[in-house]
Amino acid sequence: MESTITLLLACLLGVALAENVTYHVWNNPIPEKVVRNPGQVFSVPKGRTFGDVMNVAAEQNPTEYRYTYIQYDFGRLFTGIGGVSQDPGNNRYWVLFKLGEELNAKNPPNNKNLTEYGADGTFVENNDIFLFWLTDGSIRPRHS
Ligand SMILES: *[C@@H]1O[C@H](CO)[C@@H](O)[C@H](O)[C@H]1NC(C)=O
Numbered sequence: 001m002e003s004t005i006t007l008l009l010a011c012l013l014g015v016a017l018a019e020n021v022t023y024h025v026w027n028n029p030i031p032e033k034v035v036r037n038p039g040q041v042f043s044v045p046k047g048r049t050f051g052d053v054m055n056v057a058a059e060q061n062p063t064e065y066r067y068t069y070i071q072y073d074f075g076r077l078f079t080g081i082g083g084v085s086q087d088p089g090n091n092r093y094w095v096l097f098k099l100g101e102e103l104n105a106k107n108p109p110n111n112k113n114l115t116e117y118g119a120d121g122t123f124v125e126n127n128d129i130f131l132f133w134l135t136d137g138s139i140r141p142r143h144s
Pocket residue numbers: 015016017018019020043126
């Protein structure tokens with residue numbers, strides 16, 4: 001009985017401490033040409049990174065959020081998301097943005113909205129909004 005209550009409390013606490021993070025994917029450099037995926041909210045325990053959010057997303061919705069990557073010292077460099085691969089020949093790379101407002105194709109994010117440390121180095125907070133965007137190379141993360 002006691003352990004049931006403990007478990008229940010731990011469960012409630014877990015929900016209370018979870019961070020809800022919105023994760024968008026744009027699979028085309030031109031926002032108007034992005035296919036599917038309206039974006040989705042995922043919950044992770046407190047103190048996790050956006051890389052952890054990506055893992056939860058890939059598990060819950062593999063069609064839109066499965067990924068491929070190359071492992072580096074700083075973390076993973078993502079080479080494909082939702083079945084769409086980067087295309088270095090055409091200067092197309094997946095770049096991660098952290099947004100200060102809801103995503104809007106008419107007002108897309110720019111260099112000011114890049115994450116500094118990549119997915120595995122970026123800790124998330126409740127109500128954060130992220131976008132992984134297949135850009136045309138005019139916007140590049142600092143570490144690559
Ligand atoms: C996250 O979302 C769930 C489900 O909507 C909600 O119950 C929970 O309170 C939210 N967590 C926070 C920290 O806002």
